[in-house]
Amino acid sequence: MSSIKSVAVIGLGPAGAISLDALAQEKAFDTIRAFERRDRAGGCWIEDPEDNIQQLPDLKKIAExxxxxxxxxxxxxxxxxxHNTQYRFSDTTVYPTLETNIDAEAMAFSQEPFPQTRTSxxxxxxxxxxxxxxxxxxxxxxxxxxxxxGGTCIQESSKQ
Ligand SMILES: Cc1cc2nc3c(=O)[nH]c(=O)nc-3n(C[C@H](O)[C@H](O)[C@H](O)COP(=O)(O)OP(=O)(O)OC[C@H]3O[C@@H](n4cnc5c(N)ncnc54)[C@H](O)[C@@H]3O)c2cc1C
Structure with a gap:
């Protein structure tokens, strides 16, 4: 039995979330603490509300x-x-119509099937x-x- 009783997971994207879940299942730790710099778990899969897609450059110009x-x-x-203030990228990895491009079965963690929900x-x-x-x-x-x-894990925001 390990003498380590307190562990931390830094970042709650897909990798952090499954690590946290696996650590909780071990039932070997008194404290499992997660640090996430954003206000929610989800990593690349959360939208940045402050991002304004309208700031993206003209699509015709991108095509050209x-x-x-x-x-x-x-x-x-x-x-x-x-400092050049020209807007060159979107801060969020997500856009309204984004769908996964990999089969949900391949994306799923073992024993954690994806919900069947699909958009029209x-x-x-x-x-x-x-x-x-x-x-x-x-x-x-x-x-x-x-x-x-939730009873086992403590979520903390380390927003800078
Ligand atoms: C547009 C797009 C489409 C994609 N489509 C697919 C797909 O269809 N199928 C697929 O399998 N994959 C897809 N991916 C890839 C997938 O999103 C990533 O592989 C996955 O999110 C990586 O997970 P992660 O937990 O390693 O990192 P991330 O999702 O980047 O999570 C890292 C987390 O750590 C936090 N963090 C970082 N530094 C700190 C710190 N110092 N302190 C506290 N918190 C911190 C971040 O805020 C973030 O929440 C796509 C990615 C993008 C951008």
Whole structure:
């Protein structure tokens, strides 16, 4: 029997969530503490409400491979330039219509099948038995893993 009684999991994406669940099942620890810098578990599968998809560059310009405005070349190099505020990326990994692109069976943790919930757009595209899931299903799946042993695990936010 290990003398280690207190363990921590850092980050509650899919990897952290299943680690936390596995540690809780060991029933060997007095304290299992999880640190997540965001306000929820889910990792890549949670939306960033502060992200504004409207800030993305013009789609036509992206298709033409010219979304970035050309930056002026400084008269002298080296030069210290002001911070460039041109919006170049989305802060969130999730967008409203995102569906998984891997079969749910392959994405699932052993003994933790994915819920059967499918969006109508998904069914329309891939049929009633579509192997794909909307991102919200994945988010809930991960959060359920974290929350189902709430009595054993302590969730803490270390938001910076
Ligand atoms: C658009 C997109 C689509 C995808 N589609 C699929 C798919 O269909 N199927 C599939 O299997 N995979 C897919 N993936 C990949 C999948 O999302 C990742 O492989 C998975 O999320 C990785 O899990 P993770 O727990 O390792 O990391 P993450 O999901 O990145 O989670 C890491 C967590 O750690 C937290 N963290 C980091 N540093 C700290 C710190 N210092 N203190 C506290 N917390 C911290 C973060 O906030 C985050 O919550 C997709 C990814 C993207 C971006």
């Amino acid at each position: 491979r010219s979304p970035d405005e050309t930056l002026p070349i400084p008269a002298h190099i080296p030069a210290t330039l002001p 757009a998904n069914i329309e595209k891939h049929g009633e038995d579509s192997p794909f899931r909307h991102w919200k299903v994945v988010e809930r799946y991960i959060q359920d893993l974290v929350n189902r042993r």
